[in-house]
Amino acid sequence: MSTLLEIQSxxxxxxxxxxDGILSDLEDDGRQxxxxxxxxxxxxxxxxxxxxxxxxxxxxxxxxxxFTRLVTAFIRHxxxxxxxxxxxxxxxPDFIAxxxxxxxxxxxxxxxxxxxxxxxxYGAAEAAPMGAEALxxxxxxxxxxxxxxxxPSATLLHSDWPIHAIWMNADAMGEGxxxxxxxxxxxxxxxxxxxxxxxxPAEHALLQVLxxxxxxxxxxLAAQQTDPAFDLMTAFAGHLSAGIFTHRSNExxxxx
Amino acid sequence: xxxxxxxLPPTAGFGLRHPHVLDxxxxxxxxxxxxxxxxxxxxxxxxxxxxxxxxxxRFELSFHGVGLSLGSVDEPDRAHLTRIRDLVRRFRPAAxxxxxxxxxxxxxxxxxxxxxxxxLPCTEEAVSILARNIRIFQDATGxxxxxxxxxxxxxxxxxxxxxADFVTETVRRAGCGLLLDVNNIHVSAHNLGFxxxxxxxRMPFDAVGEIHLAGHAERADAxxxxxxxDHGSRVRDxxxxxxxxxxxxxxxVPTLVEWDTEIPELGVLLAEVRTAQSxxxxxxxxxxxxx
Numbered sequence: 332m333s334t335l336l337e338i339q340s341x342x343x344x345x346x347x348x349x350x351d352g353i354l355s356d357l358e359d360d361g362r363q364x365x366x367x368x369x370x371x372x373x374x375x376x377x378x379x380x381x382x383x384x385x386x387x388x389x390x391x392x393x394x395x396x397x398f399t400r401l402v403t404a405f406i407r408h409x410x411x412x413x414x415x416x417x418x419x420x421x422x423x424p425d426f427i428a429x430x431x432x433x434x435x436x437x438x439x440x441x442x443x444x445x446x447x448x449x450x451x452x453y454g455a456a457e458a459a460p461m462g463a464e465a466l467x468x469x470x471x472x473x474x475x476x477x478x479x480x481x482x483p484s485a486t487l488l489h490s491d492w493p494i495h496a497i498w499m500n501a502d503a504m505g506e507g508x509x510x511x512x513x514x515x516x517x518x519x520x521x522x523x524x525x526x527x528x529x530x531x532p533a534e535h536a537l538l539q540v541l542x543x544x545x546x547x548x549x550x551x552l553a554a555q556q557t558d559p560a561f562d563l564m565t566a567f568a569g570h571l572s573a574g575i576f577t578h579r580s581n582e583x584x585x586x587x
Numbered sequence: 588x589x590x591x592x593x594x595l596p597p598t599a600g601f602g603l604r605h606p607h608v609l610d611x612x613x614x615x616x617x618x619x620x621x622x623x624x625x626x627x628x629x630x631x632x633x634x635x636x637x638x639x640x641x642x643x644x645r646f647e648l649s650f651h652g653v654g655l656s657l658g659s660v661d662e663p664d665r666a667h668l669t670r671i672r673d674l675v676r677r678f679r680p681a682a683x684x685x686x687x688x689x690x691x692x693x694x695x696x697x698x699x700x701x702x703x704x705x706x707l708p709c710t711e712e713a714v715s716i717l718a719r720n721i722r723i724f725q726d727a728t729g730x731x732x733x734x735x736x737x738x739x740x741x742x743x744x745x746x747x748x749x750x751a752d753f754v755t756e757t758v759r760r761a762g763c764g765l766l767l768d769v770n771n772i773h774v775s776a777h778n779l780g781f782x783x784x785x786x787x788x789r790m791p792f793d794a795v796g797e798i799h800l801a802g803h804a805e806r807a808d809a810x811x812x813x814x815x816x817d818h819g820s821r822v823r824d825x826x827x828x829x830x831x832x833x834x835x836x837x838x839x840v841p842t843l844v845e846w847d848t849e850i851p852e853l854g855v856l857l858a859e860v861r862t863a864q865s866x867x868x869x870x871x872x873x874x875x876x877x878x
Contacts, residue, residue, distance in 0.1 A: 332745040335712050336660045336693055339705075346701055356708075358742045362810035366778075368739035369806075369813060373703040381702070391708065410699030414654035414667040415626035419700075454630030465807035483631070523634045 346374050381416045386446040391501035425496035438492035438509050448486035448518040452525045460574035475548035479576040485521035495529040521574035533561035592731045592764025593682040593796035595841035599863035602845040607853050612641045620647035622843050626654045629670045649682040657720045658689035658707045668727040684733040684766045708743035709753040721761035733764035733796050738771035738816035740781050751789040756796050767801035769829040774814040792836045801845040819848035839867050
């Protein structure tokens, strides 16, 4: 009689690697292969469903057959080690980047990063948004020295490919070439809806510098260097009222 | 929820899944409780948790886990237990459960999740590992938990106990409650060739804190037919019959209808809930008439 450790090890190898060592552990009624196949299918189908939900753009770009092949390879390479699969798939963009068969679709990596950012934003931690009223009272010096943080659900993406357009039209863009054109995107979930916004390059510079922990003054400088004509105040006010900034924990405003 | 495996009302509820959440918040059906998969709420923030807050304001909750892997040779994951405990503190569920099954490969071979409720060999070793892990689950959460009897497609050679004794021994040694899934009994009995009525008759009825009902599918292969526990259709007549037999032994027990694939409109699910409720009502009327 095999130990539980041996049985569970062989069972997992049977599901992931297709090893048939587990079959001799099963009761011999001539149907062991069909019986074990149910378990193998359940694992692969359920993980495929999890990743298809998390990566709708990648699935639309690849089509079902190729996407299934990608997932099968990914499960073998990086199976989930967590007890639930809400976090599973974080490594898929890097896996795509290393995939030789997908090297002729270089935009796919950033599409996967965008999908993952949206997936992560949905369940990200909450944070109290920075209020515009508090800032209106501040002197210019103090305002420029402020270091607003982005809320936990926020991800900035800078791609050499038009990832916002690809995300919007993934169903139509699956076939054929996509011409390189840089696009920058902010993914966030200020309230209950995940937002995916196309950013002006100067706007991206502003937010990136803030995310790096620098002051509003330094962020404004970076934005102006990117595009001197850019209307910085309007962009900042827009993001502020959309609720994507929060106070750093050591910078809570004094309660009145 | 201390001391007993459940403080759910002895009425019929259903497994609340994502497509119905907003519907149920907007137009709460006339039921007392719903069940959710604990793992679906293991997120730091966002709409899922806020929606569950809204659900909790109106209904009692049962937390039904699918990820603790109580049948694994390894002890339950501490981080996972902490997440369950935090959810229990926030949402104060009336019942907490998981399965007689394993989900994760042994840590020694990498610990990958197979994301499915996998079968255990009916051995003394497996019973004592299950009992150890269930006790760890109870200690970490401060709750008496329930474990669900498995649905199985394959049995292991070299069994030391039969399938019914395996469940009964596990529950007895762990000191936990039993979540009696009558669809699982029907599915496993067909697939493994044992007598469903005999298995049911040997369950520890005083430990049953909740009953599960669900639909299953049939899949033909070269050697015969396997019943697949897909929770994707109405409860079959054969399972309703088993349910009546179970109720005759347990008395009125909180009963849940599960539907997880090909999820229908809420009305279809609620009709199944009403069927279960009418059987619970008939049981109570019968008890009154007899006393």
